[in-house]
Amino acid sequence: MGVAEQAISFVSANRKALRFLALFALAFGVCYFVFGIAPGVRRGLIKPYTELLAKAVAAIINLFGAGATADGTIVGSPEFSVNIAMGCDGVEASSLFLAGVLAFPTTRRAKLLGLAIGVPLIQVINLARLVGLYYAGLIVPSAIEGIHVYVAQTVVILLSTAILIVWLERFAIRAGKT
Amino acid sequence: MPFEPGKHKWLRLVLLAIGLYLIFIPVWLLTLNAIAWFAATVAQWIYLLLDPLISIKANGNTVDVVVMASAQSGFGGQVYSQPLRVDTVTYGLPVIAALVLVTRADSTRAKLRALAIGMIVMLVTSVPAVMMWAKLTSLQLEEQLARAAMSTSGDRSSFFYYAFHGYAFSQPVIAVAVWLALLMFGLFKDKKKQPLSQAIARNVPCPCGSGRKYKRCCGRA
Numbered sequence: 358m359g360v361a362e363q364a365i366s367f368v369s370a371n372r373k374a375l376r377f378l379a380l381f382a383l384a385f386g387v388c389y390f391v392f393g394i395a396p397g398v399r400r401g402l403i404k405p406y407t408e409l410l411a412k413a414v415a416a417i418i419n420l421f422g423a424g425a426t427a428d429g430t431i432v433g434s435p436e437f438s439v440n441i442a443m444g445c446d447g448v449e450a451s452s453l454f455l456a457g458v459l460a461f462p463t464t465r466r467a468k469l470l471g472l473a474i475g476v477p478l479i480q481v482i483n484l485a486r487l488v489g490l491y492y493a494g495l496i497v498p499s500a501i502e503g504i505h506v507y508v509a510q511t512v513v514i515l516l517s518t519a520i521l522i523v524w525l526e527r528f529a530i531r532a533g534k535t
Numbered sequence: 536m537p538f539e540p541g542k543h544k545w546l547r548l549v550l551l552a553i554g555l556y557l558i559f560i561p562v563w564l565l566t567l568n569a570i571a572w573f574a575a576t577v578a579q580w581i582y583l584l585l586d587p588l589i590s591i592k593a594n595g596n597t598v599d600v601v602v603m604a605s606a607q608s609g610f611g612g613q614v615y616s617q618p619l620r621v622d623t624v625t626y627g628l629p630v631i632a633a634l635v636l637v638t639r640a641d642s643t644r645a646k647l648r649a650l651a652i653g654m655i656v657m658l659v660t661s662v663p664a665v666m667m668w669a670k671l672t673s674l675q676l677e678e679q680l681a682r683a684a685m686s687t688s689g690d691r692s693s694f695f696y697y698a699f700h701g702y703a704f705s706q707p708v709i710a711v712a713v714w715l716a717l718l719m720f721g722l723f724k725d726k727k728k729q730p731l732s733q734a735i736a737r738n739v740p741c742p743c744g745s746g747r748k749y750k751r752c753c754g755r756a
Contacts, residue, residue, distance in 0.1 A: 374719035381712065389705065394697040443697075444704040453708045507560060507626050512553055514707035515630070519549035526545070 373462075380460035388452035393443070404430070407446050414441070414487045423491075432487075437495045439487070444510070447483035450517040451476050457521040458529075467532035471524040479517050486513050552633040559629035564622070567596035570661060571621040574598060578665040589669050596621050598665050600672045604680055615676040617668070624664035627706035627713075628657050634714040640723040649722040656713050664702055671695040 368375060391398055411427040418425050418434070425434035430441045458471045486509045493509075494501040575593035582589050590601040597618040604613040631653040640646035674695055717723065741752035 371720055374716070377719065378712070378716050381715070385705075385708065385712075389701055393701055394694075443700065449705050449708055453711065506623065508557065510704065511556060511626070511630055511707045514711060515549050515553055515556070515634075518711050519546050522545045522549075 377460050381456045384456035384459045385452050388455050393448045403446055407441050411441050413484055417488050418491055439491050447480050450479050450513045454479055454517050454521050461529050463529040464532040467528045470528055475520050475524055482513055482516050548637045552637045555633035555636055556629050559632050563629045567621050570625050571596050571598050574661040574665045577662045589673055591669055600669045602673045602676045617672045619668045623703045625661050627710035630707045630710035631657050631713055638723055641725040645723050645725050649717045653713050653717055667699045671699055
């Protein structure tokens with residue numbers, strides 16, 4: 358069998374999977390561009406949201422006596438300060454979930470339910486990551502860059518993947534069958 | 536949809552994947568020099584066709600991008616360079632390795648095949664990242680020269696800045712997408728051998744060489 362025939366056979370055998378993956382990549386790209394790059398949305402929506410996140414982080418760590426204040430996107434305390442910059446706002450993780458939900462062929466009700474529960478849950482996980490990063494910087498300042506870049510981001514993405522798969526299993530596939 | 540999540544306890548497996556990922560990080564850090572060499576070499580080959588004034592070379596676990604101003608710009612020979620830390624664009628590699636290893640496969644062979652394909656795809660995605668960095672470096676030089684010449688300077692580099700950082704921040708997302716593709720294309724399953732009776736038409740000569748029809752020879756019920 359020639360390469361062209363093999364490619365045609367592969368496409369026809371995996372049409373649904375290819376459609377899902379193409380829609381997933383497209384939806385992720387669009388979501389990431391809109392929420393992560395487009396200057397208007399970053400200024401008008403993401404920056405105020407990030408400032409709100411900074412206030413939430415300060416409020417949580419103050420429960421444990423940190424004495425922190427939020428100034429814009431910076432959470433500062435006498436011991437340590439963190440700036441909630443691009444990439445720390447949970448846009449990637451939410452875009453991943455959003456893309457998976459939008460791309461999967463299921464009912465509109467299942468999609469709305471997934472978005473209503475999944476996106477806030479991912480934002481709560483991201484908030485926990487920011488609080489965790491503050492304490493990581495306080496306790497092991499020498500390792501904060503590695504924890505920030507490699508560990509925290511990946512953990513949030515993998516947990517978002519778990520939420521996506523639980524949604525697929527419990528809601529999307531069942532709803533699609535009925 | 537060829538996706539069977541019901542066979543796994545997903546939350547437990549994702550937690551296991553996080554643990555494995557943390558174990559793989561030191562191994563991946565040890566391979567960064569080789570990854571940098573691969574990404575820089577391939578990106579340089581491609582860039583030679585696009586813009587010979589850009590030089591891309593591996594330097595330990597970084598990739599050095601050196602851009603030379605053209606003679607037409609009036610700043611001929613001026614050089615601008617920016618190193619790229621390869622770890623920031625390849626940390627999806629230990630993510631895909633961890634995700635593949637925690638996923639149930641029909642056999643060790645199927646799992647190793649899925650692992651190899653996943654790693655190769657993730658490795659290949661480091662090349663466009665290096666090329667995007669080279670483009671960003673080149674645009675930043677152009678903008679510096681435009682400012683020096685007091686001419687109007689656009690802000691094209693900011694798009695590449697966000698695109699590059701988006702790509703780098705999205706490494707775990709790319710790994711998850713590759714893993715989903717491996718699952719959906721059935722790469723964790725063994726290719727089952729088709730039974731001979733289904734593979735051969737009943738009225739064709741028998742492959743054993745007897746000269747009789749298959750249905751009257753080896754294909755007799």
